[in-house]
Amino acid sequence: xxxxxxxxxxxxxxxxxxxxxxxxxxxxxxxxxxxxxxxxxxxxxxxxxxxxxxxxxxxxxxxxxxxxxxxxxxxxxxxxxxxxxxxxxxxxxxxxxxxxxxxxxxxxxxxxxxxxxxxxxxxxxxxxxxxxxxxxxxxxxxxxxxxxxxxxxxxxxxxxxxxxxxxxxxxxxxxxxxxxxxxxxxxxxxxxxxxxxxxxxxxxxxxxxxxxxxxxxxxxxxxxxxxxxxxxxxxxxxxxxxxxxxxxxxxxxxxxxxxxxxxxxxxxxxxxxxxxxxxxxxxxxxxxxxxxxxxxxxxxxxxxxxxxxxxxxxxxxxxxxxxxxxxxxxxxxxxxxxxxxxxxxxxxxxxxxxxxxxxxxxxxxxxxxxxxxxxxxxxxxxxxxxxxxxxxxxxx
DNA sequence: TCTGGGGTCCTAGGACCC
DNA sequence: TCTGGGGTCCTAGGACCC
Numbered sequence: 001x002x003x004x005x006x007x008x009x010x011x012x013x014x015x016x017x018x019x020x021x022x023x024x025x026x027x028x029x030x031x032x033x034x035x036x037x038x039x040x041x042x043x044x045x046x047x048x049x050x051x052x053x054x055x056x057x058x059x060x061x062x063x064x065x066x067x068x069x070x071x072x073x074x075x076x077x078x079x080x081x082x083x084x085x086x087x088x089x090x091x092x093x094x095x096x097x098x099x100x101x102x103x104x105x106x107x108x109x110x111x112x113x114x115x116x117x118x119x120x121x122x123x124x125x126x127x128x129x130x131x132x133x134x135x136x137x138x139x140x141x142x143x144x145x146x147x148x149x150x151x152x153x154x155x156x157x158x159x160x161x162x163x164x165x166x167x168x169x170x171x172x173x174x175x176x177x178x179x180x181x182x183x184x185x186x187x188x189x190x191x192x193x194x195x196x197x198x199x200x201x202x203x204x205x206x207x208x209x210x211x212x213x214x215x216x217x218x219x220x221x222x223x224x225x226x227x228x229x230x231x232x233x234x235x236x237x238x239x240x241x242x243x244x245x246x247x248x249x250x251x252x253x254x255x256x257x258x259x260x261x262x263x264x265x266x267x268x269x270x271x272x273x274x275x276x277x278x279x280x281x282x283x284x285x286x287x288x289x290x291x292x293x294x295x296x297x298x299x300x301x302x303x304x305x306x307x308x309x310x311x312x313x314x315x316x317x318x319x320x321x322x323x324x325x326x327x328x329x330x331x332x333x334x335x336x337x338x339x340x341x342x343x344x345x346x347x348x349x350x351x352x353x354x355x356x357x358x359x360x361x362x363x364x365x366x367x368x369x370x371x372x373x374x375x376x377x378x379x380x381x382x383x384x385x386x387x388x389x390x391x392x393x394x395x396x
Numbered sequence: 397t398c399t400g401g402g403g404t405c406c407t408a409g410g411a412c413c414c
Numbered sequence: 415t416c417t418g419g420g421g422t423c424c425t426a427g428g429a430c431c432c
Contacts, residue, residue, distance in 0.1 A: 014432090037400050052432080055398035071400085098403080098432050180405090182430045215406055216429090244401060281424085291399065297425060331399085 002163040003116045004141030005107030006232060008150040009123060011083065012134045012157070014100035015040035018079050019069050021132045030066040032059055036246070039071055043155060082131045090123055095232045101150075103143050105232035117160045124157055141166065142228035148177055166226050171198030178223050185212060185220075200224040241277065242285075242336025243267045249289055250329055257318065257325075257333065264335040265314050269307045272337065278303035279337035282313040286321055289329025296320060303341040310337065 011017065015033040020026045020042060030045035032038055038059050041050040048063040060066060080099045087094045090113075093105035106119045113119050120137040127135045138149025140161040148170070153159035161169050174196060175181050175189050188211060194200055200208070201224040209217030222228065243264045261284075272278065283297040296317045304310065314335055 010432095034400070037398080039400060053400080058397060061397095073401095100432075180430065184429060213407075238403075239405095240403070242402070246400060283425095287399090293427085295426065299424060332401095334401085336403090 003160060004139060004146065004163060005105060005116050006140055006143050006146040007104040007106055007116065007120050007123070008138045008140075008143065008146035009087065009102055009104060009127075010136050010138075010147075010150045011100040011127075012136055012154060013040055013042050013046070014079075014133075015071060015076055016042035016045070017133050018072075018076055022075065026067060026069075030063050032056075032063075032066045032068045033071050035068070035070060041066075079131060079133065083127055083133065083135070086123070086126050086130055090119065090126070093232050093234055095234060095236065103146065103232045117158075120158055120160070142226060143230055143232065144179055144223055144228040145170065145226060147179065148173065151177070167201075170224070170226055171196060171201055173197045175200060178220055180216060180219055180223075185216065188212060197224050237340070238277075239340055240279070240336050240338035241268055241272055241275070241340065242283075242334060243271075244285060244332060244334030244336075246287075246332045247330065249331060252330060254322070257330070258315070260333050261314055261318055261335065262311060264333065265311045266307055268335055268337060269305050269310055272305040272340075277340045278305045279340040280304070281338040282310055282317065283336045283338060284314055284317045284321075285332070285334035285336070286318075286325065286330055287332035288324070289331060291331065293332075294321070294324070297338075299339070303339070310335075 016031045019031055019033060026042075028044065029042070030048060030050070031042040032045055032050060033040040034056065036056050038050060038052055038054045038056065040052060041059070045059075045063050045066050048066075050059045050063050050066065056068070060068070076099060083100075084094065084096065084102065087102055087104055091104050091106050091109060093108075095103040097103065104123075106113070106116050109119060113122075116139050120139050123137055124135055127133055134157065136150045136153050136155075136157040138146040138151070138153055138159050138161070140146040140149050141163050145161055145166060149159040149161050152173075175194060176186050178197060178200065181189070189195075189200070192211060194203070200220055203221070205217065205221040208221050211217065212220065245260055245264060247260065280301075280303040281297055281299045283295055285293060285295045287293045298313050298317060300309070300313065318333075
């Protein structure tokens, strides 16, 4: 039986599993991570109907004996790093998809590590032994199919789709399994009596395009026929960074909103600087009292990671919405920065230095991290920026 | 019924340039 | 005075994913 060479590895109930790993008293019991909303549910809780993104009260009605724990993002970030280390020890070709899943290309490893299915089995053992977390792995010829396979494999945790059996496996699945079919698209498809992936495959591409638009139509047609030529890619970088915060229905004073905005901008720009990124499009996102959302954005002439520069823009964007906020209420505020650029230079400096000694430390840090060429560039950019908003203070 | 906090990609109109 | 077609960027909104 021929095997594909793409692995999709997906941690099981990730946040909840980390909690059960770290607190033995939670093992074997229904665990909900989150508060107002379920961020993750252990298998014991899922068995009772609790789902991710469900409201907290509804979840507790379904599963009154659930143990609710607050999220510990730092612990999950560290666990994710540990798991990705195991991935990288398995193969250099790792493409991370999110905090808890990745594609691994293992096609070149047959001679040293064996067949993809045995690499997959070993990976599950390694992750459990080294990090203490359960993980599911799908093996197939394409990324998409591997992802479907890992999802279908749960809870056993390993599923190999043989090359000869691809379409048979795929066509029996419900359309909701297709990557990119959510609530809205699934509604449209079901209205047209398209229920399985096989039904999609039986359609003409033009019909799908007519029903769903160009991009979705082409995309779903390709997936339904298992055409997915994308290789596993290493080193793709994020295109935007953001932070958001849900707030109660209010009322909220302007000062309160401004403080929230400032906190978010500070968080995002700090993360950008420590990641060595700058960006030029500032977007603020608002969720009104009725939970509808709206965004507004502004693009700067130059990319930046400077707190005050971003804050100024964010404040202007927010103030252009004060009328609507007064009328409709506000339940969430978010800031994100897009069009991220790659140059590492301007970035690494902690741009809120206050003294010459702090600046010297900052400059040393940049030189150590990125070299002296990057340092010169950082200073240049800092000077250029100084005309509008100080990116770098002058040397005393 | 109630509602985190990250992200990606697509569409569509208007401005602007050649 | 009247007039093409194409390309890129910006902005707003929406669907989807984990």
